[in-house]
Amino acid sequence: MVVTMMNNMTIATAYDVVVIGGGAAGLSGALTLARSRRSVLVIDSGEPRNAPAAGVHGFLTRDGMNPKALLEVGRAEVRGYGGYIVDGRVTSASRDGDSFTVSLADGRVVSARRLLVTTGLIDELPEVSGLRERWGRDVLHCPYCHGWEVRDQAVGVLGTGPRAVHQALLFRQLTSDLVLFTHTAPQLSEEQAEQLAAREIRVFTGIVDSLEIVDDVLTGVRLRDGTLVARQALAVMPRSVARSGAMASTCSRSLRRGRSPSSSRAVTPSRTGDLSRRSCRSCTSPASAG
Numbered sequence: 001m002v003v004t005m006m007n008n009m010t011i012a013t014a015y016d017v018v019v020i021g022g023g024a025a026g027l028s029g030a031l032t033l034a035r036s037r038r039s040v041l042v043i044d045s046g047e048p049r050n051a052p053a054a055g056v057h058g059f060l061t062r063d064g065m066n067p068k069a070l071l072e073v074g075r076a077e078v079r080g081y082g083g084y085i086v087d088g089r090v091t092s093a094s095r096d097g098d099s100f101t102v103s104l105a106d107g108r109v110v111s112a113r114r115l116l117v118t119t120g121l122i123d124e125l126p127e128v129s130g131l132r133e134r135w136g137r138d139v140l141h142c143p144y145c146h147g148w149e150v151r152d153q154a155v156g157v158l159g160t161g162p163r164a165v166h167q168a169l170l171f172r173q174l175t176s177d178l179v180l181f182t183h184t185a186p187q188l189s190e191e192q193a194e195q196l197a198a199r200e201i202r203v204f205t206g207i208v209d210s211l212e213i214v215d216d217v218l219t220g221v222r223l224r225d226g227t228l229v230a231r232q233a234l235a236v237m238p239r240s241v242a243r244s245g246a247m248a249s250t251c252s253r254s255l256r257r258g259r260s261p262s263s264s265r266a267v268t269p270s271r272t273g274d275l276s277r278r279s280c281r282s283c284t285s286p287a288s289a290g
């Protein structure tokens with residue numbers, strides 16, 4: 001077996017499986033593969049989706065754990081079964097006969113019989129001044145991940161699409177002080193307006209201009225007409241897109257040729273992290289938030 005130095009570790013250059021992306025999904029896959037005595041290399045660029053959050057919630061036995069700490073435990077578990085993990089960014093993955101050639105930004109190249117692409121999602125946030133800086137802190141998206149943390153607070157929901165009312169109704173379970181900023185969401189139907197009124201969710205029409213921040217804390221939401229609505233948290237619904245980055249073209253071009261379940265092909269996890277087999281074309285199609 002050919003070995004080389006990478007990040008001060010001696011590792012092989014050929015693996016049964018190279019896992020591209022070492023977040024929760026990639027590490028889970030790597031753990032199962034390593035336990036099945038597959039040689040596994042996880043390559044991770046260290047930008048998990050939930051990095052801005054202080055804690056992971058709703059994950060039984062690890063509720064509230066820092067996201068980075070969770071991944072450290074995951075890495076240790078994978079290494080415990082002989083899996084390798086390196087920090088680095090994959091820039092291309094291409095088919096090479098029966099295997100795949102994977103290139104890293106630092107110039108290293110490894111080969112694999114199979115790929116597991118678990119590069120996660122990117123959250124495209126609404127363009128509102130001050131919003132991006134608060135993402136994962138007091139600008140939130142998921143009532144199940146962070147709702148408890150803002151319970152009974154003054155919460156706003158920023159409407160940007162047809163699911164704004166749905167999101168508002170979900171957050172209403174967590175606080176009675178809730179407003180919906182319709183912003184760029186479609187006009188409310190009569191039925192939706194009735195639903196919001198029945199749950200005492202106030203509605204502010206008009207475009208949101210900016211977030212008011214005082215001492216590094218969200219204090220309000222300012223509308224373009226100058227109205228300031230005091231808020232402690234704002235729920236948004238980002239557009240989540242697959243993070244295929246520089247690999248997108250190589251990925252779809254060279255991996256799409258899979259012939260049968262037993263032929264060399266990319267394996268991508270479902271959004272819940274299980275190892276269902278899908279075409280790598282799913283790398284480039286939008287995924288839903290969660």
Ligand SMILES: Cc1cc2nc3c(=O)[nH]c(=O)nc-3n(C[C@H](O)[C@H](O)[C@H](O)COP(=O)(O)OP(=O)(O)OC[C@H]3O[C@@H](n4cnc5c(N)ncnc54)[C@H](O)[C@@H]3O)c2cc1C
Binds near residue numbers: 043052053119247290
């Ligand atoms: C702010 C926020 C808070 C959240 N809180 C919760 C919560 O409390 N509970 C919960 O269940 N879920 C939560 N989620 C959802 C959770 O973050 C995701 O479900 C989870 O991170 C998905 O794991 P993943 O491994 O698919 O992707 P990620 O965690 O995003 O990991 C993907 C990894 O792949 C790496 N990568 C990408 N491209 C490359 C490349 N070319 N080469 C090498 N590596 C690459 C990235 O650097 C990253 O480390 C939250 C999401 C957000 C945005």
